[in-house]
Amino acid sequence: MNTEAGTILTAVEVTVAVDEQVLLPTVSLSLEPGRVLAVRGANGAGKTTLLRVLAGLMPATAGDVMLDGDPLRIRRRDHRAAIAAMIGAPPLARDLTLIEQLRFVRATWGDDAAEGERAARTGLEELDIAPLAARYPAELSSGQLQLFSLALTLARPCRVLLLDEPEQRLDSNRRGLVAGALRRRSDAGCAIAFATHSTALVDAVGSEVLLIGENE
Numbered sequence: 209m210n211t212e213a214g215t216i217l218t219a220v221e222v223t224v225a226v227d228e229q230v231l232l233p234t235v236s237l238s239l240e241p242g243r244v245l246a247v248r249g250a251n252g253a254g255k256t257t258l259l260r261v262l263a264g265l266m267p268a269t270a271g272d273v274m275l276d277g278d279p280l281r282i283r284r285r286d287h288r289a290a291i292a293a294m295i296g297a298p299p300l301a302r303d304l305t306l307i308e309q310l311r312f313v314r315a316t317w318g319d320d321a322a323e324g325e326r327a328a329r330t331g332l333e334e335l336d337i338a339p340l341a342a343r344y345p346a347e348l349s350s351g352q353l354q355l356f357s358l359a360l361t362l363a364r365p366c367r368v369l370l371l372d373e374p375e376q377r378l379d380s381n382r383r384g385l386v387a388g389a390l391r392r393r394s395d396a397g398c399a400i401a402f403a404t405h406s407t408a409l410v411d412a413v414g415s416e417v418l419l420i421g422e423n424e
Contacts, residue, residue, distance in 0.1 A: 215240050216290070216399050217262060217280075217368050222271030224257050232257040234271070235420055239368060239399035244390065244415035247403040253421025255403035256295060259370045262401060263293040275368075289317075292366035294374065298357050300345045306332065306356055307341040313363040331359045334392075335385050350377045355385070362389060369393060371402040375409045387412035 217239040224232035232254035239245065247255045260266040261273060264282035273280040275287050282288060301309055310328035311321075319327060332338040335355045340348065348356060354377045361371070369390075375383045383406065390413050394400055401418075404410060410417060 218274045220272045222268040225269045241397040242394050243399050244394045245401045246410045246415040246417045248419050249421035256372050259295050263370050291368045293370040294361040295372045298360050305342050310363050317364050331363050335359050369398050369400045375406045
């Protein structure tokens, strides 16, 4: 177990098995402020399962996940506030435009109207989807929807950011936008773990790599 001062999130020998089928082989890791960790492995190796365990969305069969030295409990408000995660498609409000949904997220986390407006506009601009502000989710292409899903996740404050294949359905230029967004948050002290199949994204972010699965 990493006991280094400043560690935010720690997983100690976590494993997930269901009906004797191993969904996640034993993994240990720690996330400190500013650390970026790319989780890699073959399909079915357990990358998404690991992120779900780290986010408090799935219990580990064995091992412990600690946030600031305490067992991770998603029912604790301070624990929910610490971790932002995009694991699967986020819930979208079909009757709200993109800008309205981002304003809502910002308001939920304490922004007043003016702050929320600025942050929402900035979030769209960061991922080069500002021209889509007045559209509804159903009017987006799959790549645009991926970028907006990421913008929604990035819109809320957090100390730990967990992302499952954020590069999905994106071309190289848009993967560069994602890499830039991750670097900015890492530079600001956010701890990041993301599952990916993209070597280009790993290199662009400058992340460390955790390999899980049979070839570990």
